[in-house]
Amino acid sequence: MKVVSWNVNSIRARLENVLRWLDEEAPDVVLLQETKCIDEAFPRDFFEDRGYNVELYGQKTYNGVAILSKHPIEDVQRGLSNFEDDQARYIEGVVNGYVRVASVYVPNGESKESPKFTYKMQFLDALREYLPDRLFTDEVFIVGGDYNIAPTPQDITMEEKWEGSVMCTPAEREQFQALLSSGFIDIARKFHPYGKEETPDLTTWWNYRAGAWQKNDGLRIDHLLVSRSNAGMVKEMGVHRHTRGWEKPSDHAPVWCAVER
DNA sequence: ATGGTAGGGATCCTA
Numbered sequence: 001m002k003v004v005s006w007n008v009n010s011i012r013a014r015l016e017n018v019l020r021w022l023d024e025e026a027p028d029v030v031l032l033q034e035t036k037c038i039d040e041a042f043p044r045d046f047f048e049d050r051g052y053n054v055e056l057y058g059q060k061t062y063n064g065v066a067i068l069s070k071h072p073i074e075d076v077q078r079g080l081s082n083f084e085d086d087q088a089r090y091i092e093g094v095v096n097g098y099v100r101v102a103s104v105y106v107p108n109g110e111s112k113e114s115p116k117f118t119y120k121m122q123f124l125d126a127l128r129e130y131l132p133d134r135l136f137t138d139e140v141f142i143v144g145g146d147y148n149i150a151p152t153p154q155d156i157t158m159e160e161k162w163e164g165s166v167m168c169t170p171a172e173r174e175q176f177q178a179l180l181s182s183g184f185i186d187i188a189r190k191f192h193p194y195g196k197e198e199t200p201d202l203t204t205w206w207n208y209r210a211g212a213w214q215k216n217d218g219l220r221i222d223h224l225l226v227s228r229s230n231a232g233m234v235k236e237m238g239v240h241r242h243t244r245g246w247e248k249p250s251d252h253a254p255v256w257c258a259v260e261r
Numbered sequence: 262a263t264g265g266t267a268g269g270g271a272t273c274c275t276a
Contacts, residue, residue, distance in 0.1 A: 009276085010268055034276090036269065061269050062276095108276055116275090148276095207276090209265035251267075251276085 001259045002026075003101060004240075005144030005222055007033040007205075007252035011066070014250055015043055021243055022050060027256065028070050029095055031103035031144040035064035042066065057091040064088050065103040065145075071095040083126035090127075098138060099259055100227075104145035109166045117166065120148070124175040132182045140234070140259060141227035143184065146205075146252060148221050149176045151186065154194050155220035157203055167221055184225040187237050187257055202239055205252045213244055222255045233259050 004027045008014040011032065022030070030052070035042060039056040047054050047068050057078040058064040065088060067073055073093040080090050092102040104127065109120035135141055149172045156162045166172075180186060192199050204222035206213040226234050237257040244253045 013268060034268095061274085110276080207265085208267050211265085248267095 001028040001096065001099065002256055003029040003031070003099070003142055003144065003224070003259055004254045004256040005031040005033070005103065005146075005224060006254040007105070007146040007222060007250060009034050009036070009250045009252065011035040011042060011064075012037055013248070015046065017243065017246055017248060017250070019046060019050075020246075021240065021254065022047075025240065025256070029099070029101055030068040031101060032066040032068070033064075033103060033105035033146045035066050036061060037064060055091060055093055057088045059088040062087065063105055065091045065105055067091055067093050067101060067103055069093070069095045069101075075100075080126045080130045082130050083123065085123070089123065092134065094139065098140065098261060100134065100136070100139045100141040102134075102141075102143045102145070104143060104147070106145065106147045106149070108148050109172070111166050112169055121171065121175065124172075124179070128175070128179050128182050131179070131184070135183050135227050135229070137229065139227070140230035141184075142234075142257070142259070143225040144255070145223070146221060147176065147223050149173065150219040150221055151176050151223075152194060154199075155202070157201070157219075158215075158217045161217070162219065167219060179225060183228050185228050185231050187224045187226045187231065187234050188220070188255070190231065190234075191237050201241075203241065203253075204239055204255055206244055208251050213249075222252055224255055224257050226257070233261060235260055
């Protein structure tokens with residue numbers, strides 16, 4: 001099974017690109033972030049026509065997450081049950097009996113000084129407390145999403161420009177490490193460890209502004225966290241970075257992994 | 262050099 005996470009920055013604006021990508025890659029499960037519409041406005045027919053089941057947790061204008069799956073989606077949860085939040089940033093479900101998946105859109109934080117940064121930290125606290133309760137021995141749990149955190153300087157193509165700014169602060173990185181410590185691995189760095197000469201560029205996000213894509217000025221902020229106990233079921237991962245070069249692209253590229261029982 | 266672009270939807274907010 002191929003499981004992919006993609007921050008599409010509006011499902012309606014991105015529909016043509018997402019369908020083109022679906023037809024190329026035929027993923028089994030898609031975890032979407034920043035759908036930016038209420039559930040009634042989600043273009044679900046286009047996905048159902050291609051054989052996907054659709055579960056939504058949307059809101060008007062901002063945020064919004066979704067799961068598309070060729071298998072039926074069971075045990076669906078919307079939002080973090082331990083966190084009061086009026087923003088739609090988390091949806092979870094079980095597919096094919098043994099793969100629990102979640103789509104998470106961690107707050108951006110804006111800047112270290114912003115109240116939104118405090119909210120980001122609170123959301124991450126709640127996520128870290130919530131996720132371990134969702135680990136079951138007979139399932140692999142893949143928490144995919146836009147974490148808005150570059151875990152190390154090696155996840156930044158222009159380190160000197162970004163280091164220390166929002167997404168690249170020690171506080172955010174401690175949160176990311178704490179998430180891993182709660183029972184997960186960063187699957188990208190299982191297959192492509194830090195510090196190896198042949199490590200590929202795993203950047204997932206390039207700002208729309210100032211020609212960031214053309215300069216390859218980007219960050220690895222989209223991640224697939226996989227439950228440590230069953231992480232051996234994940235055989236491979238990658239980033240579909242070519243989609244960032246398409247007309248009318250999302251500012252994020254899909255990050256995918258292959259799962260086998 | 263503190264800009265730049267994109268999306269939603271309202272004439273600004275968020276990223």
